[in-house]
Amino acid sequence: MTLWDYLQLTFVQNALLVGVLVALCASLLGVTLVLRRFSFIGDGLSHVAFGAMAVAAVLGLSNDMLLVMPVTILCAVLLLAAGSNAKVKGDASVAMISVGALAVGYLLMNLFPPSGKSNISGDVCTTLFGGTSILTLKSVEVWLSIGLSIVVVAFFIFFYHKIFAVTFDESFAAATGAKTRLYNLLIAVIIAVVIVLSMKLVGSLLISALVVFPALSAMRVFKSFRAVSICAACISVFCAVVGILVAAAFGTPVGSTIVVADIAVFGLFTLAGFVRAR
Amino acid sequence: MALLSCQDLSLGYEGKPILEHINFEVNTGDYLCIVGENGSGKSTLMKTILGLIHPLMGKVQTGDGLRQNEIGYLPQQTVVQRDFPDSVSEIVLSGCQGRQGFRPFYSKEDKALAWENIRRMEIEPLAKRCYRELSGGQQQRVLLARALCATRKLLLLDEPVAGLDPKVTAEMYQLIADLNQKDGITVVMISHDLEAALRYATHILHIGARVYCGPVQDYLKSETGVHYLERGGYRQ
Numbered sequence: 001m002t003l004w005d006y007l008q009l010t011f012v013q014n015a016l017l018v019g020v021l022v023a024l025c026a027s028l029l030g031v032t033l034v035l036r037r038f039s040f041i042g043d044g045l046s047h048v049a050f051g052a053m054a055v056a057a058v059l060g061l062s063n064d065m066l067l068v069m070p071v072t073i074l075c076a077v078l079l080l081a082a083g084s085n086a087k088v089k090g091d092a093s094v095a096m097i098s099v100g101a102l103a104v105g106y107l108l109m110n111l112f113p114p115s116g117k118s119n120i121s122g123d124v125c126t127t128l129f130g131g132t133s134i135l136t137l138k139s140v141e142v143w144l145s146i147g148l149s150i151v152v153v154a155f156f157i158f159f160y161h162k163i164f165a166v167t168f169d170e171s172f173a174a175a176t177g178a179k180t181r182l183y184n185l186l187i188a189v190i191i192a193v194v195i196v197l198s199m200k201l202v203g204s205l206l207i208s209a210l211v212v213f214p215a216l217s218a219m220r221v222f223k224s225f226r227a228v229s230i231c232a233a234c235i236s237v238f239c240a241v242v243g244i245l246v247a248a249a250f251g252t253p254v255g256s257t258i259v260v261a262d263i264a265v266f267g268l269f270t271l272a273g274f275v276r277a278r
Numbered sequence: 279m280a281l282l283s284c285q286d287l288s289l290g291y292e293g294k295p296i297l298e299h300i301n302f303e304v305n306t307g308d309y310l311c312i313v314g315e316n317g318s319g320k321s322t323l324m325k326t327i328l329g330l331i332h333p334l335m336g337k338v339q340t341g342d343g344l345r346q347n348e349i350g351y352l353p354q355q356t357v358v359q360r361d362f363p364d365s366v367s368e369i370v371l372s373g374c375q376g377r378q379g380f381r382p383f384y385s386k387e388d389k390a391l392a393w394e395n396i397r398r399m400e401i402e403p404l405a406k407r408c409y410r411e412l413s414g415g416q417q418q419r420v421l422l423a424r425a426l427c428a429t430r431k432l433l434l435l436d437e438p439v440a441g442l443d444p445k446v447t448a449e450m451y452q453l454i455a456d457l458n459q460k461d462g463i464t465v466v467m468i469s470h471d472l473e474a475a476l477r478y479a480t481h482i483l484h485i486g487a488r489v490y491c492g493p494v495q496d497y498l499k500s501e502t503g504v505h506y507l508e509r510g511g512y513r514q
Contacts, residue, residue: 035358158382165375168362169353175328176376176428177347223408225364 006248014142015248019240019258021149022198026207027214027236028156029191031229032167034215040091041079042211044098045195046204048075051101058112069196075101076192080184145197152190156229159183164225206255210236213262220266220273235265279341281306281432281464282327286336289319289326295334296322302483302491306342306431309458309465311475311482313506318486320468321354324436327466342431347376350429352421354436359417360410366420367405370396373427388427395423399453415446422453426463433457435467439474447471451478472507 006012026042033041052071056064075097156163165173166183174180198207218231243258280303290296296319304310312320325331327338329346340346350373373395374388396405399419404412409420418438425433438454439447455478457463469475475482482497484490490502497503 035362037358161372161375161378161382161384164364164368165372168359168364168369168372169356171325171328171330171353172351172424173372173375174330175349175351175353175434176373178375178378219363223363223365223411225362225368228363 003245003249006245012244012248014139015254016241016244018142018145019244019254020237021145022194023210023214023236023240023258024233025149025152025190025194026198026210027232028152028229029187029194030211030213030215030236031218031225031232032163032187033191034212034219035167037091038080038094039212040094040098040208041076041191042195043208044079044094045072045076045192046199046207047098047102047105048072049196049199050204051105054105054109058108065196069193072196073189073192076188076195077185080188080191148193148197152194155186155190159186160226160229163187167225203255206259209259209262213259213266214239217262217266217269220269221276235262235269239265280304281308281340281342281344282466283339283341284327284336285339287323287326287333287338288335289322289331289333291322291331293334297485298335300336300485300489304432304464304466304481306464307458307462309455309478309480310467311479312466312468312485313470313472313475313482314485320485321436323485324434324466324468328434344431348429348431350425350427350433352418352425352433352435352438354440355417355421362409364409365405366401366407366409366412367392367396369409369420370423370427373424376428391427392423395426398426399423413446415442415450418442418450419453426457430463432464432466435465437468437470439469439471447474454478 030042033039049068049072052068053064056067059067061067079093079097162173162178162183165178166180166187170180195207198210214232214236215228217235218228222228222231239261240258243261244254246252246261247254247257282304284300284302287300288295288298289300300323312323314320322331326333328349328351329338340349371384371388371392374384374391377388378384396402399422401416401419401423404416404420409417412420422438425435433454435454439450442450451474454465454467458465458478467475467479476494476498479494481492482490482494482503484497484502484506488502488505490497490500492500498507
């Protein structure tokens with residue numbers, strides 16, 4: 001089969017569509033997260049989602065999103081909205097929640113193996129690294145991704161200046177009357193939603209890459225918040241397309257392939273940054 | 279009525295007071311320097327005035343038609359800002375954010391105001407430059423221009439000359455003095471530099487174990503002032 005034949009298949013088309021949308025959302029949020037020193041929040045929240053999925057599996061919930069989504073959103077709000085006033089500071093609190101949720105989730109899955117599934121380590125591996133679940137999307141999930149992506153992109157455009165102000169200097173923004181708490185809350189909720197969505201794509205472990213790499217690559221070369229945001233979105237979409245096509249053609253794991261594409265682009269942009277600085 | 283008045287103010291974190299029963303007023307046109315030892319609560323006081331921290335007791339009132347969101351603020355630089363990828367003009371423009379409400383984009387008036395303040399701080403040639411490539415003094419001018427976008431009346435400055443070399447420090451003080459004298463903007467500044475505080479300020483607020491608030495001349499004669507000046511090695 002040639003690449004063209006692959007593109008005729010509905011499930012590949014779905015995977016491409018959802019992959020592009022999720023990558024777009026993750027990279028847009030990535031810019032503000034990286035600048036606020038919350039690079040690892042993607043990793044942390046995805047582990048929380050993993051823990052919640054384990055609990056849902058143990059409880060035998062048919063639709064685990066009903067549990068996973070609220071739990072992840074709650075953790076995101078706790079981490080981000082607490083901000084600089086928290087007793088346990090940013091990186092430490094992310095690490096704590098992340099490792100804690102992972103351990104509890106894995107422990108529960110071992111203690112109470114979900115009925116009908118004997119291969120726990122295989123299951124865990126799929127949740128962590130994504131496996132091929134993006135190639136088996138249901139149409140409901142495709143529409144859900146489309147809807148949420150529209151919300152995220154619209155939020156980013158309409159709140160662009162507010163996100164900028166809160167990212168650059170939260171205390172100044174709050175002092176001069178901006179509703180920083182509300183914006184932080186909205187950002188946290190959206191991040192949680194994007195992360196739960198992108199677990200389908202690259203799995204729990206590799207989400208940080210989706211959040212961090214495009215933003216960092218763009219920052220090597222561009223010097224304004226707007227240019228960095230747009231460039232990060234383009235890089236992320238490009239890498240998602242390349243990654244999915246390569247994965248479909250060569251049978252490699254989708255998530256890892258996308259991340260390798262992101263790493264390659266980061267290398268190129270770092271070089272470009274050096275050349276430009278000369 | 280005073281532009282800003284603090285009545286029986288107690289402040290601190292998590293119910294533990296750092297400062298208690300502070301009373302002072304700031305009138306239009308004043309240049310007030312807040313001095314005191316490290317950890318005496320200068321920054322906490324400033325954050326309480328700005329409404330970032332709730333006072334434990336007492337209240338902060340604004341008068342003379344000044345609203346809470348019309349106070350310009352120059353905070354100490356944070357780690358995030360030092361390598362932030364953005365242009366000077368957009369950072370200055372973000373000073374208008376407080377008045378935006380839920381409007382998503384800046385108006386023509388906002389942009390005009392931003393440019394007016396960029397010119398006022400003499401940073402026009404830098405307007406398109408990236409913030410992280412500027413020197414410390416230039417960055418402070420950018421942040422001062424941003425603060426001026428948020429206010430026409432009152433500026434709160436938290437150690438505006440920290441980390442600047444002597445020449446740039448002198449320029450910065452002159453700039454602030456001009457804003458106070460020529461443009462009639464009231465200034466409240468936290469400072470460790472007592473010499474400059476005594477030269478430029480009209481009033482001193484000394485906080486710590488002893489509290490003093492009043493005109494500079496009287497501070498030099500007061501017990502608190504004499505004690506502090508001697509410890510700092512200053513002699514008249």
